[in-house]
Amino acid sequence: MRQAENNTGSAPIYVTQPYLPPLEEFIPYLEKIWANKVLTNGGPYHQLLEEALCEYLGVEHIALFANGTLALVTALQALRVTGEVITTPYSFVATAHSLLWQNCKPVFIDIESTTLNLDPARIEAAITQETTAIIPVHCYGNPCDTDAIQKIADNYNLRVIYDAAHTFGVQDAGGSVLRHGDLSVLSFHATKVFNTFEGGAIICPDAKTRQRINHLKNFGFVDETTVVAAGINGKMSEINAAFGLLQLQHMPQIMQRRAEIDMFYREKLQAIKGIHCLPQAGQTVANHSYFPILVEPDYPLSRDALYQKLKDHNIFARRYFYPLITDFPMYRGIPSAQRDLLPVATAAAQKVLCLPIYPNLISQDQDRIIELIMEV
Numbered sequence: 001m002r003q004a005e006n007n008t009g010s011a012p013i014y015v016t017q018p019y020l021p022p023l024e025e026f027i028p029y030l031e032k033i034w035a036n037k038v039l040t041n042g043g044p045y046h047q048l049l050e051e052a053l054c055e056y057l058g059v060e061h062i063a064l065f066a067n068g069t070l071a072l073v074t075a076l077q078a079l080r081v082t083g084e085v086i087t088t089p090y091s092f093v094a095t096a097h098s099l100l101w102q103n104c105k106p107v108f109i110d111i112e113s114t115t116l117n118l119d120p121a122r123i124e125a126a127i128t129q130e131t132t133a134i135i136p137v138h139c140y141g142n143p144c145d146t147d148a149i150q151k152i153a154d155n156y157n158l159r160v161i162y163d164a165a166h167t168f169g170v171q172d173a174g175g176s177v178l179r180h181g182d183l184s185v186l187s188f189h190a191t192k193v194f195n196t197f198e199g200g201a202i203i204c205p206d207a208k209t210r211q212r213i214n215h216l217k218n219f220g221f222v223d224e225t226t227v228v229a230a231g232i233n234g235k236m237s238e239i240n241a242a243f244g245l246l247q248l249q250h251m252p253q254i255m256q257r258r259a260e261i262d263m264f265y266r267e268k269l270q271a272i273k274g275i276h277c278l279p280q281a282g283q284t285v286a287n288h289s290y291f292p293i294l295v296e297p298d299y300p301l302s303r304d305a306l307y308q309k310l311k312d313h314n315i316f317a318r319r320y321f322y323p324l325i326t327d328f329p330m331y332r333g334i335p336s337a338q339r340d341l342l343p344v345a346t347a348a349a350q351k352v353l354c355l356p357i358y359p360n361l362i363s364q365d366q367d368r369i370i371e372l373i374m375e376v
């Protein structure tokens with residue numbers, strides 16, 4: 001009914017669609033779990049996935065989690081972050097929520113207009129006696145200015161925890177972007193480039209930190225009878241880990257198809273007046289996790305009108321990130337959340353639209369999306 005109204009004959013296209021390997025490939029994994037009867041608590045697939053991810057990502061220490069949000073909360077707890085934490089308003093709400101869960105006070109600063117990442121030039125002015133950490137986000141997988149951020153963190157003795165939920169597989173000139181900061185946190189949610197249905201991870205610099213994190217994700221147990229902290233249950237199950245192992249085998253094709261879709265959008269959209277593709281900067285290997293465009297005032301439609309037009313044609317682009325975190329009720333009363341202090345983020349949230357990008361997006365559908373943006 002709705003499709004007829006919309007004058008399209010095709011199925012809805014969402015901003016992303018999880019990649020699912022052929023079901024028969026997953027059956028042997030399930031058979032092993034059924035045979036082993038180990039369902040969670042660091043079982044064999046959990047261990048194999050940790051090893052495989054370290055190798056794939058080019059990192060040394062990883063701790064898997066049930067989701068990215070629990071990983072963020074645990075990362076803060078592991079480093080004993082307290083007081084004020086400097087972060088970005090331009091992210092998914094879980095970035096700031098993790099601070100509230102740890103009883104920390106978010107201090108929001110504006111972003112750079114080029115990358116839409118936390119602007120390092122604004123960090124120092126936001127530091128007080130209470131500041132203990134910075135949580136930047138590598139937005140859309142484009143790396144932050146990690147050198148500038150680390151320099152400030154070193155000068156003021158602050159921890160840096162990267163929300164790297166968008167950054168699976170991204171590399172800069174020195175290797176994995178996940179090596180920066182004290183910890184980096186990944187999400188393996190169904191909507192992300194690499195997914196385990198739900199899942200997440202913390203990348204740690206050393207075995208000792210990983211050990212502490214592993215205790216914290218298991219209620220704070222260090223042995224059968226000793227609990228050392230108010231840890232959460234953040235453990236990843238064997239089913240999720242097994243799926244991750246299978247998914248990992250398909251990453252080369254997934255990444256290649258994402259890169260093709262990204263390139264095609266850039267090529268076609270660059271000619272359109274008022275449509276600005278966010279440049280990729282600072283990475284040697286990108287993951288094409290999102291395809292954000294900025295709808296500028298010289299485009300004939302407003303961002304919301306374009307969003308609605310696509311929706312009327314059954315194409316569900318998403319306004320990531322709108323509203324800003326600082327516009328949600330639990331944050332907007334904070335002094336640093338005031339819109340006039342965040343002009344770049346406020347403008348970006350009004351202009352951004354993330355277009356569909358996922359490995360199974362077929363060319364005809366991408367053509368249709370591009371045509372709809374062009375024909376105004």
Ligand SMILES: *Cc1c(COP(=O)(O)O)cnc(C)c1O
Pocket residue numbers: 067068069070091092094095137163165166186187188189199200
């Ligand atoms: C997805 C996401 C999260 C949360 O991860 P979950 O696995 O869904 O809990 C946190 N931060 C950012 C930037 C995200 O995109």
